[in-house]
Amino acid sequence: MERAHIDSIREAVRKAERAARAALDSCDVDDVDEVIASVEQELSRPNPNKNALSTYLNSLARSLRSLPSAQGVCDQLDSAMRDAGVPTTWAR
Numbered sequence: 793m794e795r796a797h798i799d800s801i802r803e804a805v806r807k808a809e810r811a812a813r814a815a816l817d818s819c820d821v822d823d824v825d826e827v828i829a830s831v832e833q834e835l836s837r838p839n840p841n842k843n844a845l846s847t848y849l850n851s852l853a854r855s856l857r858s859l860p861s862a863q864g865v866c867d868q869l870d871s872a873m874r875d876a877g878v879p880t881t882w883a884r
Contacts, residue, residue, distance in 0.1 A: 793839070793840050793842070793876055793877075794876075797872070797875055797876035797877075798835050798840070798876075800871075800872040800875060800876070801831070801835065801845070801849070801869075801872045801873070801876060801878075802832075802835060803868075803872070804865070804868045804869040804871075804872040805828055805831055805832075805849075805852070805869070807865045807868060807869075808824070808828075808852055808853075808856055808862070808865050808866075808869055809824065809825075809828055811856055811859065811861060811862040811865045812824040812855070812856060812862075814861065815856075815859045815861055815862065816855075816859075820855070823855065824852065824855055824856075827848050827851050827852045827855070828852065830844075830848045831845065831848045831849060831852070834848065842876070842877060842878045842879070843879070845873075845876075845878045846873070846878050846879040846880070846881070849869060849873055849878060849880075849882075850873075850879075850880060850881050850882040851882075852869065853866050853869050853870065853880075853882035853883075854882045857882060857883070866882070866883075870882070870883065
């Protein structure tokens with residue numbers, strides 16, 4: 793995976809984290825934090841696994857998609873995933 797794709801995903805994930813902290817209760821934020829930790833762990837690998845990233849990032853987007861304030865974040869996350877070739881299923 794290209795460095796630019798990793799950076800783009802990380803930026804979208806940071807925005808998703810901020811959106812989650814602003815709109816979700818602490819239990820839900822804890823769940824989001826776990827997903828984000830898994831994303832970061834995968835992105836730090838020499839060759840991130842796109843299928844693993846797909847699982848984590850789609851879960852993150854699904855957690856946020858019902859929040860009106862997070863729609864832009866979900867769109868950015870989706871765009872970063874598509875650009876990196878990571879399968880998206882969250883919007884279905």
